[in-house]
Amino acid sequence: MHAMSKTIYTVSELNRRLKETLEQVFGEVVVEGEVSNLRRPSSGHLYFTLKDSGGQVAVVLFRGNQRMGPLPADGMKIRVTGELSVYVERGQYQIVARKVEEAGKGSLQEAFEKLKARLQAEGLFDADRKKPLPLLPRHIGIVTSSSGAAIRDILNVLDRRFPNLHIVLAPVRVQGEGAAAEIAEAINTLNRREDLDVLIVGRGGGSLEDLWAFNEEVVARAVATSRLPVISAVGHEIDFTICDFVADLRAPTPSAAAELVVQPKARLEQELTEMNRRLAGALQHLAQRYQNRFIRAARSYVFREPGHLLDRHRRRIEGWSKDMRSALRNRHQAVLQQLDEMEVRIGFRMRDALARQTRRLEQAQAQLRVLDPASVLNRGYSITKRDDGRVVTTPDAVAPGTELTTLVAGGILQSSVTSTHRKESRHAQETT
Amino acid sequence: MLKKQPDPASSPDFETALARLETIVAEMEKGALNLDQMIAHFEEGSKLVAVCSTKLNEVEKKIERLVNRDNPDQTVPFSGEEEATESTPPG
Numbered sequence: 001m002h003a004m005s006k007t008i009y010t011v012s013e014l015n016r017r018l019k020e021t022l023e024q025v026f027g028e029v030v031v032e033g034e035v036s037n038l039r040r041p042s043s044g045h046l047y048f049t050l051k052d053s054g055g056q057v058a059v060v061l062f063r064g065n066q067r068m069g070p071l072p073a074d075g076m077k078i079r080v081t082g083e084l085s086v087y088v089e090r091g092q093y094q095i096v097a098r099k100v101e102e103a104g105k106g107s108l109q110e111a112f113e114k115l116k117a118r119l120q121a122e123g124l125f126d127a128d129r130k131k132p133l134p135l136l137p138r139h140i141g142i143v144t145s146s147s148g149a150a151i152r153d154i155l156n157v158l159d160r161r162f163p164n165l166h167i168v169l170a171p172v173r174v175q176g177e178g179a180a181a182e183i184a185e186a187i188n189t190l191n192r193r194e195d196l197d198v199l200i201v202g203r204g205g206g207s208l209e210d211l212w213a214f215n216e217e218v219v220a221r222a223v224a225t226s227r228l229p230v231i232s233a234v235g236h237e238i239d240f241t242i243c244d245f246v247a248d249l250r251a252p253t254p255s256a257a258a259e260l261v262v263q264p265k266a267r268l269e270q271e272l273t274e275m276n277r278r279l280a281g282a283l284q285h286l287a288q289r290y291q292n293r294f295i296r297a298a299r300s301y302v303f304r305e306p307g308h309l310l311d312r313h314r315r316r317i318e319g320w321s322k323d324m325r326s327a328l329r330n331r332h333q334a335v336l337q338q339l340d341e342m343e344v345r346i347g348f349r350m351r352d353a354l355a356r357q358t359r360r361l362e363q364a365q366a367q368l369r370v371l372d373p374a375s376v377l378n379r380g381y382s383i384t385k386r387d388d389g390r391v392v393t394t395p396d397a398v399a400p401g402t403e404l405t406t407l408v409a410g411g412i413l414q415s416s417v418t419s420t421h422r423k424e425s426r427h428a429q430e431t432t
Numbered sequence: 433m434l435k436k437q438p439d440p441a442s443s444p445d446f447e448t449a450l451a452r453l454e455t456i457v458a459e460m461e462k463g464a465l466n467l468d469q470m471i472a473h474f475e476e477g478s479k480l481v482a483v484c485s486t487k488l489n490e491v492e493k494k495i496e497r498l499v500n501r502d503n504p505d506q507t508v509p510f511s512g513e514e515e516a517t518e519s520t521p522p523g
Contacts, residue, residue, distance in 0.1 A: 136446035138491040146497060146510070155495065164493045169510050171497060185501055192504040265488060272484050275453050279477040282460035286470050 012088060019086035022093060026084040031057065031095060032103045033080075035072045048072055050080060050095070058087075058094035069100040069108075070209060077103040108208055112215050115242055119217075124224050130248045131229040137197035137262055139166045141190035141228065143183055146171035150204045150233075150254040157258035162265040168196060174203035179213035184222035191227050199226060200257045201243060202233030214241040223247050233257035383407040395420035444480075446487045453480040 009017065033050035040046050044063035049056045059080055061072065072078055082097035101108065119125065140158070144150045146169060158165055170186035173179040183201065190199055201223065203211070213219060214234045223230050223246040232247030233254045244250040251257035384392045384406045392398055398417045406413040444452065456477045460470060496507035 134445075134447065135450065136487060138487075159493075164489065164491055166491050166493070167495045167510075168507065169495070169497045170501075182501075186498070189498065189501060189504045268488055269485075271450070272481055272488075275450075275457055275477070276481045278457045278461065279474055279481070282457065282463075283470060283474050285463070286465075286467065 011091070015086055015088040015091050018093070019088060022084050022086055028081065029084050029095065030079060030081045032077070033057070035074055035076045035078055038072060038074050046072065048074075050078070058092055059097050060094055061097040061100060065098050065100075067207065070102055072100055079103045108212065108215075112242070115215065115217055115220070116245065119220055119224075119242065119246065124220065125245045129224075133229050133231070133249060133261065134197045135263070136268065138164075139168070139195045139197050140261060141193065141196045141199040142167060142169045143172055143186040143190065143199060143201040144169070144203055144254070145174045148204060150174075150202060153204075153253075153255040154200060154233075154258045157255050158262065161259070162262045164265075165262065166195070168193065175206065175210045175213055180216035180218050183213055184218040187219075187222040187226055187230070196228055198261055199228045199230045200233055200251075200254070200261060201230055201247070202251070202254050202257060203235070204254060205236040205239065211235050211239055211241055214243040216242070219243050220246045231257045231261055378409050380409075382413075395422050443483055446484055449480045449483045449487075453477055453484065456480070 031050060033052045033056075036049050036051055036056075038046065038048040044066075046061040046063075046066065048059055048061075050059050051057075059082070061080075070076075070078075079101045080095055080097045081099040081101075082095045084093065085096050086093045123129065142151065142154060144154070151169065155167070158167065168190065170190050172182040172186045174183070187199065187201060190196060201214075201219075203214070205211075211234055214232070220242045223232070223243055229248040230246075231249045231251050232241070232244045233251040233256065234241045234243055235253075237252040240250075249260060251260050384404050386392060386398065387403045387405065390397065392404065398404070398420060400417050400419055402417045404415050404417065406415065443449075456473050459465065460473050460477070465473060495510045497510035498504065498506065499508050500506040
């Protein structure tokens with residue numbers, strides 16, 4: 001026995017050493033083989049044997065990794081990517097699979113990356129290729145399955161946002177053999193309609209395989225050559241497909257595509273109402289300004305050249321009013337009515353102003369008439385001055401013998417004072 | 433059969449009309465236009481409001497489904513509640 005020269009392991013120590021060695025030496029492995037002895041206990045993990053003509057190896061595919069590819073089935077030829085490890089408790093080595101693909105085909109991810117790189121290099125994803133979406137698409141083409149959640153969601157959202165849309169559905173298979181060709185053909189066919197404004201192309205969520213049709217070149221080409229803008233809506237938020245990259249707009253879900261394609265009709269109507277209000281408001285504002293100008297003008301000039309200026313302003317305002325009226329006739333009732341009122345108001349103000357100014361003129365003229373010396377003389381009064389030119393208003397200003405000049409309406413009288421009396425006499429001086 | 437309703441050449445599309453309308457309103461609100469220009473702007477603006485409003489309402493609700501993959505104009509009404517005619521699972 002050479003027991004002393006050999007390391008003595010316990011069983012579990014041996015298995016642990018093996019596990020460490022295997023994991024260090026091999027690490028990740030990719031193995032192809034045929035599935036057999038597939039088991040799925042209640043844990044949901046998958047256990048199977050991968051075999052070929054010369055041997056077999058145990059594989060475990062934990063539940064969390066099962067979305068990464070097709071589910072293995074007995075007899076299926078698959079390619080497994082995973083870590084080589086040892087199940088210590090049983091002394092068995094196995095592959096802990098992370099990813100399962102169908103053998104023979106290249107990996108989907110690889111194909112995706114390759115096509116993406118190629119189309120990107122061709123410029124198919126360039127931002128300047130993206131067609132703008134119409135603000136108001138009223139005829140919408142949809143490429144998707146005629147059954148299922150996607151079309152239902154799209155139609156619901158569209159109807160809610162814009163109740164009178166014209167929609168043309170091109171029903172297609174969205175997964176499986178031939179789906180990509182159908183999708184591409186439908187895009188081309190809808191492009192031949194002359195009435196459509198925009199296309200939505202998509203489907204609901206699913207596995208990578210389910211969405212695969214939207215990663216195929218034939219679909220990418222159809223989207224790229226589409227005359228109509230294309231909104232791509234494939235799967236859920238996290239799913240990106242080649243179709244998304246080529247499309248003019250990528251929507252995270254079919255419902256989102258419907259929301260992106262058309263604004264709520266109510267909002268557009270509201271915007272138009274607001275525009276209409278601002279149009280009328282701007283015009284009314286101007287009318288108000290003209291009115292204010294008139295009022296200022298009437299106040300400041302009318303007294304100087306009353307008739308002439310008033311007439312001119314009135315003519316101008318009537319001209320404006322007539323212009324507006326003819327421009328607006330039968331077109332905008334509210335503004336027209338506003339103008340009517342404005343005109344009436346202007347008319348009132350015109351009459352007011354005219355009357356006021358006329359009154360002032362008459363008063364002024366009356367005052368002038370009262371004050372005008374000539375008009376006083378006309379009524380029989382006279383003005384008496386001394387020879388030094390001073391007007392005589394009291395008997396004290398003269399003495400007997402003072403020479404006087406008296407103005408009467410008809411001319412001048414010369415006289416001299418003979419005597420003066422105070423008080424009792426309103427006309428203190430006598431003339432000779 | 434085509435449902436094309438070609439717009440008259442004189443009638444701009446909704447987007448163009450709305451953009452022009454916004455420009456017109458903005459110019460009017462700046463207050464630098466004389467009466468003639470204001471009236472002209474108002475008239476054009478009112479026409480554009482009418483054009484846009486018409487466009488919002490002129491299309492009737494209609495959902496069609498192509499029945500022939502090669503013929504874009506051969507359609508039947510679509511209710512939205514169609515049973516799966518193919519082995520396609522809900523997509």
